[in-house]
Amino acid sequence: MAQEGRNIDEQVVVGEQKGSVEWAILKRTRQLNTTASEEVLKLAEDLETWEKDDKTKLIVTQSAGDDVQMFYDGQFSSLNDIYTMYWLCYHIHTYKKTQVAIVDGICNSGSASLMFAMKFSVVTEKIDFATLEASLGFHTDCGFSYIHSRLPGHLGEFLALTGTRLNGKELVAVGMATHFVPSAKLVDLVARLWSLDSGDMDVVRSTIEEFSEKVELDKDSILNKLSIIDKCCSKESVKQIIQEFEAEGSKEGNEWVTPIMGFLKQSSPTGLKINLRSIREGRKQTLAECLKKEFRVSVNILRGTISNDAYEGARALTIDKDNRPGWNPATLDEVDDEKINLVFLPLEDDIIELRIPETEDNSWRFDDNDRWGGKYET
Numbered sequence: 001m002a003q004e005g006r007n008i009d010e011q012v013v014v015g016e017q018k019g020s021v022e023w024a025i026l027k028r029t030r031q032l033n034t035t036a037s038e039e040v041l042k043l044a045e046d047l048e049t050w051e052k053d054d055k056t057k058l059i060v061t062q063s064a065g066d067d068v069q070m071f072y073d074g075q076f077s078s079l080n081d082i083y084t085m086y087w088l089c090y091h092i093h094t095y096k097k098t099q100v101a102i103v104d105g106i107c108n109s110g111s112a113s114l115m116f117a118m119k120f121s122v123v124t125e126k127i128d129f130a131t132l133e134a135s136l137g138f139h140t141d142c143g144f145s146y147i148h149s150r151l152p153g154h155l156g157e158f159l160a161l162t163g164t165r166l167n168g169k170e171l172v173a174v175g176m177a178t179h180f181v182p183s184a185k186l187v188d189l190v191a192r193l194w195s196l197d198s199g200d201m202d203v204v205r206s207t208i209e210e211f212s213e214k215v216e217l218d219k220d221s222i223l224n225k226l227s228i229i230d231k232c233c234s235k236e237s238v239k240q241i242i243q244e245f246e247a248e249g250s251k252e253g254n255e256w257v258t259p260i261m262g263f264l265k266q267s268s269p270t271g272l273k274i275n276l277r278s279i280r281e282g283r284k285q286t287l288a289e290c291l292k293k294e295f296r297v298s299v300n301i302l303r304g305t306i307s308n309d310a311y312e313g314a315r316a317l318t319i320d321k322d323n324r325p326g327w328n329p330a331t332l333d334e335v336d337d338e339k340i341n342l343v344f345l346p347l348e349d350d351i352i353e354l355r356i357p358e359t360e361d362n363s364w365r366f367d368d369n370d371r372w373g374g375k376y377e378t
Helices: 037-052 079-093 109-115 144-148 155-162 168-174 183-195 201-209 222-233 238-249 257-266 269-282 287-302 309-319 337-344
Strands: 013-018 021-026 058-062 098-103 106-108 120-123 128-130
Touching: 021 037, 021 183, 037 058, 037 079, 058 183, 079 109, 079 287, 098 109, 098 183, 098 201, 106 109, 109 144, 120 168, 120 201, 144 155, 144 269, 144 287, 155 222, 155 238, 155 257, 155 269, 168 222, 183 201, 222 238, 238 257, 238 269, 269 287, 269 309, 269 337, 287 337
Parallel strands: 021 058, 058 098, 098 120, 106 128
Antiparallel strands: 013 021
16 A cells, blocks of 8 residues: 655755754654654754764754654555564653754654653644544554653543644643744744753753743633543543543533533544543553553554554545544453553564663763664564
């Protein structure tokens, strides 16, 4: 199903350099600033080079996004592509040099996992973030079982299950982004970052703060509903969570629950159960453990180990766009919890497992051979 005639020149990461600053611009703007396998590999290679270059002090990455179709049409279906994405996520989380991400548009979990993991992540009023994987029969991947599980209360479960969108101010408020800068100030911010000859964290932080604004949530922000969200999403099962939201939605003033219920009832029952388990396991796992788990889940889902919902979701919502996915199983009651266990099991061949260090101290260093050790083709 792979597409033919893809113009790779339109999709690669464009790197620019000035003094000690390296600038990575993801150029695939025709598909919501999407990121597919070529961009992932190019960004991984660039970051590796810049980390080793003594002259490079600061790395800035600008604009990114997601392309669900890459799973469906074979662009991102090889184990090596998936492995590279997870390796890149870990590399960015533990990167040795100062990084700044600038996000000024739609940014879903695949790209957000790269941008929000950087030491500084700058967002604007134009950002639109959500983890929509449950609606696609997939799971919150690329480190989001680690990120979501560390949000206040049970907000992580809520975002993973309901696909609720957060704006720039909300992302800063919950700690997924570090600074809110209005789009009108980005040109000036970029100019100042270009002029820096330093990767010192305090210098970079103070530079960004020249342009950032204090965050004040809108009155109707979903973050003002955290008490109800915690009450509902603390329940043991997806079914109980839905029942609790139904009860809350029947109360006066809780009309905001209606679209939440719509998303939950239209999402893949299998995907919902996988997402809830993954987020809750993430609370007790390190970053490395979360990524290794998610890699296994991704491989098992894309292999159709217990369901083909990921392909059906991609078809219905992004390819044919009929918005009528035929989930199998079709209901939560039909999803066998024992089968859910299968997607979390270690892969049958240990060489396929994601090989990243267990340390969380950001001090690890591979040599050229070991850094990419464990890749599928080797």
